[in-house]
Amino acid sequence: MDAQRQQQHANPFEDQDSAGSETAPEVDEAAVLTVDRNATLTLGTDSLIVLDEGLRHRRAAANCLGMLPQLSRTTYAVTFYNVLWAELDDFEVRIHFAQSTGKSSCRAASINYTLSDKTLHAYASRWVEALLLRAYPAHVKRRKRVKVLVNPFGGQGHAHNLWTSQVEPIFAAAHCAIDVEKTTHKGHATEIAEQIDVDAVDVVACASGDGLPHEVFNGLARHKNARRALRRVAVTQLPCGSGNAMSLNLNGTDSPSLAAVAIVKGVRSPLDLMAITQGNNKYYSFLSQAVGIVAESDLGTESLRWMGSFRFTWGLMVRILFLTTYPAEVSVVAEIEDKREIRKAYKHAVEEQHAGAAKQLPFVNDDETFAENGDGELAPLRFGTVTDPLSDDFQTEDHPGLGNFFVGNMAWMSPDTPFFPAALPADGHMDLINISALVSRYTALGYLLSVESGKLMDHPAVFYRKVLAYRITPRLRTISPNERWRDKIGRWLGGSAQQKEGLIAIDGERVPYEPYQAEVIPGLGTVLTKRGGLYEYGGPKAT
Numbered sequence: 001m002d003a004q005r006q007q008q009h010a011n012p013f014e015d016q017d018s019a020g021s022e023t024a025p026e027v028d029e030a031a032v033l034t035v036d037r038n039a040t041l042t043l044g045t046d047s048l049i050v051l052d053e054g055l056r057h058r059r060a061a062a063n064c065l066g067m068l069p070q071l072s073r074t075t076y077a078v079t080f081y082n083v084l085w086a087e088l089d090d091f092e093v094r095i096h097f098a099q100s101t102g103k104s105s106c107r108a109a110s111i112n113y114t115l116s117d118k119t120l121h122a123y124a125s126r127w128v129e130a131l132l133l134r135a136y137p138a139h140v141k142r143r144k145r146v147k148v149l150v151n152p153f154g155g156q157g158h159a160h161n162l163w164t165s166q167v168e169p170i171f172a173a174a175h176c177a178i179d180v181e182k183t184t185h186k187g188h189a190t191e192i193a194e195q196i197d198v199d200a201v202d203v204v205a206c207a208s209g210d211g212l213p214h215e216v217f218n219g220l221a222r223h224k225n226a227r228r229a230l231r232r233v234a235v236t237q238l239p240c241g242s243g244n245a246m247s248l249n250l251n252g253t254d255s256p257s258l259a260a261v262a263i264v265k266g267v268r269s270p271l272d273l274m275a276i277t278q279g280n281n282k283y284y285s286f287l288s289q290a291v292g293i294v295a296e297s298d299l300g301t302e303s304l305r306w307m308g309s310f311r312f313t314w315g316l317m318v319r320i321l322f323l324t325t326y327p328a329e330v331s332v333v334a335e336i337e338d339k340r341e342i343r344k345a346y347k348h349a350v351e352e353q354h355a356g357a358a359k360q361l362p363f364v365n366d367d368e369t370f371a372e373n374g375d376g377e378l379a380p381l382r383f384g385t386v387t388d389p390l391s392d393d394f395q396t397e398d399h400p401g402l403g404n405f406f407v408g409n410m411a412w413m414s415p416d417t418p419f420f421p422a423a424l425p426a427d428g429h430m431d432l433i434n435i436s437a438l439v440s441r442y443t444a445l446g447y448l449l450s451v452e453s454g455k456l457m458d459h460p461a462v463f464y465r466k467v468l469a470y471r472i473t474p475r476l477r478t479i480s481p482n483e484r485w486r487d488k489i490g491r492w493l494g495g496s497a498q499q500k501e502g503l504i505a506i507d508g509e510r511v512p513y514e515p516y517q518a519e520v521i522p523g524l525g526t527v528l529t530k531r532g533g534l535y536e537y538g539g540p541k542a543t
């Protein structure tokens with residue numbers, strides 16, 4: 001195999017630095033390294049145990065002013081997940097780790113010990129590698145090469161500050177190779193991703209809201225060899241925006257520092273993307289599409305920004321109480337329509353994931369897959385585009401009283417709204433919810449209140465389906481003369497008094513109020529997850 005071919009076949013997440021893992025150091029399961037007369041470092045079951053008799057008498061700077069998680073006055077534990085790096089520099093053992101600084105934050109810290117017994121150097125070197133193997137199991141790449149994109153206007157405009165204060169020190173402690181760029185205009189992240197050398201970068205980390213990851217997927221999709229680009233580069237989020245759904249679902253947090261650790265330790269996983277066609281445009285959505293009440297409550301409440309995050313809940317409540325409808329024709333290619341079957345499918349996915357994790361499956365060699373499947377260009381859409389006649393696969397439904405049409409690919413849409421509890425990163429389905437507005441206000445408030453507990457899908461008024469494709473054609477609402485005043489008051493209270501037409505939100509961004517078609521492309525994108533194959537939301541709740 002020539003050098004170029006060898007490079008092409010290299011798995012981007014197979015750690016070159018730990019290529020010697022087959023000749024792993026012979027260090028016992030609970031290997032103890034005696035660093036000096038008073039101190040030992042032990043590899044426990046899931047943690048590094050630091051036993052330091054000297055700490056009884058001093059608050060050593062090396063132990064972070066005594067702030068390490070303490071087992072006793074002289075013993076501390078650092079979970080392997082939190083170990084960011086370890087090295088032996090001459091005779092000094094240095095361990096970098098993420099130290100908790102509260103319920104939802106951490107910071108980079110380190111401990112250093114000088115080996116007092118110089119004959120232990122070779123053993124210490126093997127011990128350090130054994131620690132690294134526990135901190136970075138075979139399926140987690142060390143020293144990821146991260147392209148960081150910072151949206152200086154993300155959220156409240158604090159993204160750059162959050163990056164430098166909370167994230168950069170953690171990436172640096174984990175010895176990641178970092179390249180940072182600020183976005184200067186809308187669409188800039190797409191341009192950067194389009195030009196990126198996919199062999200030189202493992203991860204694009206967006207210090208932003210959900211807008212930048214959306215752009216990055218679309219930039220990667222513009223590569224000539226788009227499938228390969230989308231496979232090689234994992235797209236992740238450092239939550240610094242107003243909507244941070246990607247990080248909530250993948251990293252299990254909207255804290256930038258905890259997300260940084262999740263990315264350092266992230267497992268490369270495929271993500272279904274949804275191809276959207278509208279007019280002559282085609283692009284990819286990774287998160288959601290909303291027509292009706294959710295889009296209105298998000299995008300149509302700009303004038304109520306003074307309410308803070310409550311504006312979304314307020315927007316929903318007003319529209320529900322005023323029984324606002326969003327009539328549309330919907331054509332669907334559904335695969336699982338029964339809620340019990342959806343639960344079963346989720347359970348099966350969890351069992352598969354557990355079996356896979358137990359076996360510690362190595363990563364597939366991506367480039368071999370591409371060699372088999374051709375050159376990695378994107379295939380034509382299986383169900384055509386919005387301008388094509390509908391194929392027989394679609395079932396068309398008329399929804400004159402549609403209240404909520406919401407499609408998701410991830411569970412949480414914001415911290416308190418797990419709209420799609422059964423969503424999986426790569427099950428080859430989109431989760432589609434539709435709810436009629438023509439239900440009693442009591443019923444409507446009932447399903448609204450069930451969102452936060454994750455029980456929305458179980459509500460009898462809610463249709464929850466796993467679908468492969470759909471087309472939605474919104475129609476104008478006809479308002480009878482005696483409804484006009486009610487409608488005006490509802491629009492005024494709901495923050496959309498000046499709004500001329502309906503709203504459609506794709507990944508939280510506004511698109512024209514026109515028909516569009518969506519089709520899921522299984523596993524087209526790549527992300528980093530904490531557990532591989534599952535979101536951090538725990539799945540449908542028991543009924």
Ligand SMILES: Nc1ncnc2c1ncn2[C@@H]1O[C@H](COP(=O)(O)OP(=O)(O)OP(=O)(O)O)[C@@H](O)[C@H]1O
Nearest residue numbers: 154155183184185186187208209210211241242243
């Ligand atoms: N320098 C910039 N100037 C103006 N817009 C930008 C800039 N950088 C990125 N953007 C755009 O800002 C939009 C929102 O970005 P993002 O999702 O990161 O932040 P957010 O705070 O969650 O945003 P929003 O609340 O508006 O959805 C994206 O469409 C992106 O293209």
